[in-house]
Amino acid sequence: MVRNTRKRRTPLATKAIAASAALALGGGGLIWANFYASAHESNNSGQNQTKAAAGQVATIACPDVQQKLTNVPDRARQGVATELANLDKQITEAYARLASTRQAQAGDANFVQNAIVGPLKDKRNATLDRIRIDIQRVGGQVDASGLTALAACTTQNANQNNAGGGQNNNGGQNNNNGGQNNGGQQQGNGQAGAGQNIGGQAGNGPVAADFVDITKVSANVQGKPQNGGQASTGTFTTNCGVNANKIFNTDNVIVAPGVTNGAHHTHDYVGNQKINAFSDNGNFLQGGTSCQNKNDLSAYYWPVLRLQDGTQEFDQNKDGGGKEGNVGKILTAQQAEIKYVGNPTSKVVAMPQFLRIITGDAKTTTNGLANANAHWSCTGFENKVQLTEQYPICPQGSKVVRTFAFQSCWDGQNIDSANHRTHVAFADPASGACGNGFKAIPQLTMRLVYDVPTPTIENGQVKNPYAVDGFPEQLHKAATDHDDFISVTTGGLANKIANCLNGGQRCQ
Structure with a gap:
């Protein structure tokens, strides 16, 4: 392999990673708070886990x-x-x-x-x-x-843990996936899944063990670092809509440029309106934008969330869709809140033009949790519970929330790296400082809110589950959630965002 002098986290490492969530406080609007929660949260729900025959092969791990x-x-x-x-x-x-x-x-x-x-x-x-x-x-x-x-490559049996699972988190509690099987004894709810024993409408998950009643999970959200004298305390909000115009594709121009269906799953897009596998720095500026601020041509995209209720979507017979196990009704977020926040220890520098950042890992089922950065919660619980390895079952009147907090430290030179990770990093979870000579940049945070019909678990099976799109062999696990971003701005917007945060202002 190519030599790398930088130490990489192993799948068994348990490290706190930076995250951000929005707290909904009654009718008084949204207050954003940074918090630094472990990516490997614990689950004290006591929920029974489904079990499978010992020899059942669930997926392939490469x-x-x-x-x-x-x-x-x-x-x-x-x-x-x-x-x-x-x-x-x-x-x-x-x-x-x-x-x-x-x-x-x-x-x-x-x-x-x-x-x-x-x-x-x-x-x-x-x-x-x-x-x-x-x-x-x-x-x-x-x-x-x-x-x-x-x-x-190897195979994972239906009762194996996620790769890298089973360790304790910082709180000393058992990781919620430590005893969880990867497949479960659940029959698919029809279509290709019947008799395959790994759940879901298409037979590749999710299963009952992938869901938890959020009211039965202990609080795990940690406090944010204290602001120092040089903190950048402002916020900058950009309103780019919820992809109501339904711009979808199964490409990923960051990791697979020039390759159709490089993602093998469908993305929602807001911001730049012309992003596909064949976009590049030469035409990003001609893409137009869904953002109210027309100087924000950035691309914000994430895997769609689907309700696996038997619906035959437009992509049922297409690559990246039903042909690859991504099935059910695509749900459009009711809210998609995009906000840039500052750093608790230092001023930030402006994001460079065309900076690419991927947060999270679409392959945690087989890679382990080292790069996981999924955060799932419910309205009314976001300041208490954030889940990485399970989807929440929300109480009546509460909505499902996906939250992302991107890496906020940059190497100062590169807009991308060969593995799309080493040019950016998370800040230290305790202090919020950037290490290794990296510079603080505005931290992109995103909050997606969905009105999702409540899944039910009966006899060890989940009925009408919801799940994010993913690579078919990843079994639609919650931890595979991820988000992608390309910074594209005009009219000096990148500097305006940085100056707003450094000046402690609230801007949009």
């Missing part, structure tokens, strides 16, 4: 090659990105074969290894070799043996 490639030369990045997208496609195809051959698996203990995992390794080896060639062709250095070691 090393995430992209996370290992931290120093890809610029001239090789497009070719490498294309090959990384090929790796994702290969996993998707292997998972589809896994899901469609349950009968053969039951009759042959070696079927999965011989017919699915073995051939997948061969395909990955060839793709990894092309990545090596792409990098070496432009003078880059590659640990060829290390790269080859990433070819082999």
Whole structure:
């Protein structure tokens, strides 16, 4: 693999990560408060967990090659990105074969290894070799043996934990996924899921264990750091709508530029109106915007939330949609609140034009929780409970809330990095300071509020569940929630945002 001198968090690391949530206080409007909650929150609900037969294979787990490639030369990045997208496609195809051959698996203990995992390794080896060639062709250095070691994939049984799960969090309580199975004994609610035993309308989740009654979860939201004398205490709000005009695609121009269906799941888009796999810095400025502030051409996009109620959506028979296990009624957020906040220890510098940031990890089911940054809650509970590994079941009159707080420290040089992570970082959870010579930038926070019919759990099965879109092999777990952002501004807006925060003002 490519050499990396920066230490990377391991899947078993339990680290507090920065987050932000909005607190709804009666009819008095919204007050935003930063808090620093563990990404691995605990669950004391006592909810019974569904169990599955010990030998049931639920999904395929492959090393995430992209996370290992931290120093890809610029001239090789497009070719490498294309090959990384090929790796994702290969996993998707292997998972589809896994899901469609349950009968053969039951009759042959070696079927999965011989017919699915073995051939997948061969395909990955060839793709990894092309990545090596792409990098070496432009003078880059590659640990060829290390790269080859990433070819082999494994399977996860239905009663396995999420990769990296099971550790204690900072509070010393058991991680809520420590005893949770990945699949459950639930039958799919029809369509392709019938008889596949891993739940959901399309047979790839979620399951009953992926939901929790939020009223039975202990408070886990930690206080925010104290503001110092140099704190940037202002806020800047941008109103960009809720994607009421239904701009969707299954691309991801950050991680898979030039690759149609590179995300393998559908995104909502607000802000820039022309973002797809073929957009680039040369045409972002021609995209137009859904934001009220027409100088905000930034792209804000996240995986859609679906109600798995049997609805046949427009993409039921399309790549990234029903063909890849993303099914049900797409729910439009009732509110999509986008706000930039400051830093408790220092002034912020303006975001550079075309800065890309991805927060969270779409592959936590197989990667583990090291990069998880999902936060789920309910209105009325946001200042008490934030969930990462389960979807909340909200009480009557309360709505589902997804909250994102992006990395707020920047290396001062790069608008992206080979693995799309190392050019930005989270602030220290205790102090809020940026480390390693990184500079504080405005922290992008987002709050999405949904009116979701309450799921019910009967006999160990969840009826009419909701879930975020994702890669099919990730089983629609709550922890896979993520958010993407490209900073594109005109008229000096980036400087105006920074000056607003540094001046302690409330701007929009």
